[in-house]
Amino acid sequence: MKNKEPLILVVVVAFTLLTYWLVEPFAHSQMHKHVESEDFAYADLPAITKTGNAANGKELAMGAGGCTGCHSITKEGIPAGMDAVTAAGVYGVNPPDLSDAGVVYDAKFLADLIKNPAHALKVEHKFDAAKGQMHPMVAFYGAGGDIDQEVADMVAYLQSIAVSKDELTPAMAFENACGRCHAMKYENWTQLGEKPEFKFEKESLAYDIQVLEYQESLTKYMGKLPPDLSMYIRSRGEHFLSTFIENPQAHLAGTAMPRVGVTADAAEKVIEHMADAGDTKRDERASVGTNVMWYILIFAIFAFLWKRSVWRELH
Known part of the structure; x- marks a missing residue:
């Protein structure tokens, strides 16, 4: 009697693999647009051609550059000019603290962001200066010298005060790049930061009201409230998230979500933090x-x- 078990095994395995392919890779490819990564090179942004002077960049950031008019730099002991809820009411979203901007964001992105925010963020379709639709972040037009040098100086200053790449944790990367627009309830994170433990319920409710007020301003600014990211890593996958962070317009043309401008290393850490939140036992x-x-x-x-x-x- 000829042994047919190997043949049966081959047939079962073949049909199992075919079924898996139809349900997972093939179905996924049909439902989601595939976007190739650009390796966070930001090829559309001009290169920095000047060697930055951090000391001069500090003077510009504190003075003519106007950075501290909207942004806090806690490492330098400079607080925000207004609380997060009030800032969101004015700008649509709370401007980020700049202490670690130099390690989270790409240098070319920072330079272009200083000179032309709508272009760097890829939201010119939403903020068209020709139509009087100005971006909430005021562009820097120079302090009387070589504007390219001045911008390079400010970028060098931001890089000089930031933590090193190795010191940047996944949580820090997420909070800097995503945490002012996206909540993450599984990490107890709101757009105002990590929710504290309050002694009295009324204090907790007061905090929740502030979060709701912030979200109302954010919704008006973005068109809809950005989603909670607790489980996004499970529903979307790492490749989608990485390429979406890199260039939201490539996935969803016309979206109000700006290009984040993070480095490849910071993007990996953002995704790592999302993976930890979405699967704490991974x-x-x-x-x-x-x-x-x-x-x-x-x-x-x-x-x-x-x-x-x-x-x-x-x-």
């Missing part, structure tokens, strides 16, 4: 999965040897 699960696979392999070997011993006289 590292433990991966370890268990490896052990399970070893168990299945060893069990299969013993099962095969047992089967040969029991059925050897019938084959």
